[in-house]
Amino acid sequence: MISGVLKLRMSKLLMPTLREVPAEAEIASHRLMLRAAMMRKVAAGIYSYLPLGFRVLQKIMQIVREEMDAAGGQEVLLPIVQPAELWHETGRWDDYGEEMFKLIDRHERQFCLGPTHEEITTALVRNEVRSYRQLPLMLYQIQNKYRDEIRPRFGVMRGREFIMKDLYSFDRDEEGLDKSYWTMFHAYERIFARCGLTTRPVEADSGAIGGDQTHEFMALADAGEAEIVYCSSCDYAANVEKAECLTPPAEPTGREEPLVEVATPDVRTIEDLEKFFNRPASEMIKTLIYRGGDQVVAAVLRGDHEVNEIKLARAIGCLEVELADDKTIEEVTGAPRGFAGPIGLKHCKIITDPAVMAIEGGIAGGNAVDVHLQGVKPGRDFVPDKVVDIRKAQPGDPCPCGKGVLQGARGIEVGQVFKLGTKYSEPLGATFTDEDGVERPLIMGCYGIGISRTMAAIIEQCHDDDGICWPISVAPYHVDIVPVSYRDEQQRTTAERIYRELTKAGVEAVIDDRDERPGVKFKDADLIGFPLRITVGPRGLADGQVEIRWRATGEEYLISLNEVVSHVQDRITRAIAESECVRTQ
């Protein structure tokens, strides 16, 4: 067994590292995954994993597997190719739309490449689960997923093919679901901690998938695509898509300003207005015309605030809204884009954010070319159809808890937990029979982890100018043994001996037997990011020593030949144990 392992030599390992940065890569993880020979691109958003990258993926998958099993999950493997009928049953064949990879077989039957597996799992369970005695049930798989993203980007971060762990829970009631939900929540905390990631669970919007409660696990990173806010004094943390806002405090001045028209040639944006009137954006009243379903609405916000389209959609009771086109704007406001205001709108509801109501002498569009109104007082000059929170939370806002202030951060969504309820079990007819012989729909939850995205997120958090610094738990190999010159007999035999003994001791080691100059081997070691490097060279050997160097900390020291194996084995074993010993709540 060991002898087989020992055949792995760097001279034969497929690890074509790149000196130069591929032009297509923008962010660190993408760049480094290409440079360190973890993967290669096949098409936009589609990648092949090379031996080193695949080992990392397997490490992550193994951690996920262990924690899912420990939480009571049962692993299955569901198909990638899925029949259209199933998706018609839930209505998602159309809802998912363009993002679904669709295909047709030789009999003209329609299929898709699974973007997710609620339908398949629920269909499986409806056929096989009958009784409350079989519940709760948690099924999971680690499988490729396919989404024809409009714009794949950042390497594996937003790919069209990606690896995901998805678990589905089936409970008899809400209480059971709640239990499953928090079991998964805590398992996720353990998984990401074990992967060496700093993550933050945040409240999120449940989006098209539906359901009541959901948290996203965000790996904090500047390269992240998601914006989050969190409170400085309480536990509140949320995706800005969801984050609630308190109205910033405003003391009424009791000031009454008359409403006047002001000629504002070519002044359209909030920035223009600030300059023109020499007043802050917080005294501007911004009016955006939106279309949602058959409705046209005016979203009225303070000039320094941004609209949260999800909240707006909810406020008017539709699934999504989009900014109205120029024609609609003209019909509603009677003016071209840039001069909309809340006063005198035609055939359109006015939805106003509470922050606007505190403005006393605001500046708003005049619904006519080159005209703005000054001295606008909401309530006096226009009456909203609805006053409701429709703005995007931003750093500096008061936290809903009333005490703290919201801080901003960016994150990579590496996991999400959802309470689905009966959203899929009902349309698919997945039911069970309870003690009273009553047939009820299963109460479901679903829980995803982006495996490949997690790999990228780890690199975003763990790298420096020289390359990746893998946490020991996910490193492709623990130790890289580098003889300064493999041709030198003493160095070669010493390095080989250490390699053999470490491998026998269960330490994952590679030996760099390439006939390269030391600089090349050191650079590759740093780039690939092995946690530990053992250098076997003439300097140390003269005193019967080799050099130890830890990648992440730069810690460096000499150790004698007869201690090196036990020392390394000991430190590696301890480091692994530490990574596994994460706090449980």
Next chain:
RNA sequence: CGGGGCGUAGCGCAGUUUGGCUAGCGCGCCUGCCUUGGGAGCAGGAGGUCGGAGGUUCAAAUCCUCUCGCCCCGACCA
């Protein structure tokens, strides 16, 4: 889908504006010598339908038309 940009050797690029020698350079690759503590040096060599198709021309990487792919910004997004 809208806006911008790019396709020339495995990677990074020059050449295209103003058509004209055998299409270049650096890195990598192969052979040999030499060298071995942070991406060495010398010598020799291989590797290209210049993304593809059509057109203009005596002549096209270069000009025109169409097409495909890729990247960035936006919209979009379990």
